[in-house]
Amino acid sequence: xxxxxxxxxxxxxxxxxxxxxxxxxxxxxxxxxxxxxxxxxxxxxxxxxxxxxxxxxxxxxxxxxxxxxxxxxxxxxxxxxxxxxxxxxxxxxxxxxxxxxxxxxxxxxxxxxxxxxxxxxxxxxxxxxxxxxxxxxxxxxxxxxxxxxxxxxxxxxxxxxxxxxxxxxxxxxxxxxxxxxxxxxxxxxxxxxxxxxxxxxxx
DNA sequence: GACCCATTATTA
DNA sequence: TAATAATGGGTC
Numbered sequence: 001x002x003x004x005x006x007x008x009x010x011x012x013x014x015x016x017x018x019x020x021x022x023x024x025x026x027x028x029x030x031x032x033x034x035x036x037x038x039x040x041x042x043x044x045x046x047x048x049x050x051x052x053x054x055x056x057x058x059x060x061x062x063x064x065x066x067x068x069x070x071x072x073x074x075x076x077x078x079x080x081x082x083x084x085x086x087x088x089x090x091x092x093x094x095x096x097x098x099x100x101x102x103x104x105x106x107x108x109x110x111x112x113x114x115x116x117x118x119x120x121x122x123x124x125x126x127x128x129x130x131x132x133x134x135x136x137x138x139x140x141x142x143x144x145x146x147x148x149x150x151x152x153x154x155x156x157x158x159x160x161x162x163x164x165x166x167x168x169x170x171x172x173x174x175x176x177x178x179x180x181x182x183x184x185x186x187x188x189x190x191x192x193x194x195x196x197x198x199x200x201x202x203x
Numbered sequence: 204g205a206c207c208c209a210t211t212a213t214t215a
Numbered sequence: 216t217a218a219t220a221a222t223g224g225g226t227c
Binding site: 016017018019055058059063066110111112113115116152156158163 | 225
């Protein structure tokens with residue numbers, strides 16, 4: 001059987017292109033006007049920013065997806081106008097013309113980190129121990145049971161997998177060349193099998 | 204679109 | 216400062 005990890009790692013990847021603030025400014029400006037830009041607009045952005053069209057398209061896909069995600073799940077949804085509108089209104093002395101891109105001031109910062117309760121963590125971890133890849137309906141269930149947004153659940157599993165993978169790799173390294181039969185990391189094995197199954201559509 | 208994973212950044 | 220939630224660009 002092929003280890004997905006091996007496949008992943010042996011793949012040669014292009015280095016991650018970092019989008020600078022200035023480039024982001026340009027993309028944002030277009031995005032605020034139009035979610036799905038035309039080819040021409042993409043070309044314009046490519047010229048202005050120096051980014052490849054592929055990267056730009058990708059950015060738009062992800063940004064739109066995230067924006068919708070945000071609107072659906074609640075923790076990052078600041079668009080619900082607070083009832084206490086009074087407290088946070090201040091008037092910008094001089095709105096600089098450069099600042100237009102930041103469509104919405106309340107979105108500009110990274111959302112604050114959610115603190116899980118011990119109970120929530122225990123439930124999540126228990127689930128993870130038997131299945132690192134919950135299906136949509138299972139995520140939905142966890143979401144209602146734990147009273148957490150689905151997005152948060154998804155991200156938690158994502159990070160949990162990442163963490164488990166890492167410790168698996170460390171252990172593998174430590175055990176040096178006795179690579180094959182590790183019975184220790186049930187999670188990851190299970191995960192990989194499920195991942196493979198998923199990829200092969202075997203359910 | 205789902206997931207990966209290096210990275211960023213927020214808390215205890 | 217460590218642990219880890221969240222981000223963003225990458226792949227299939």
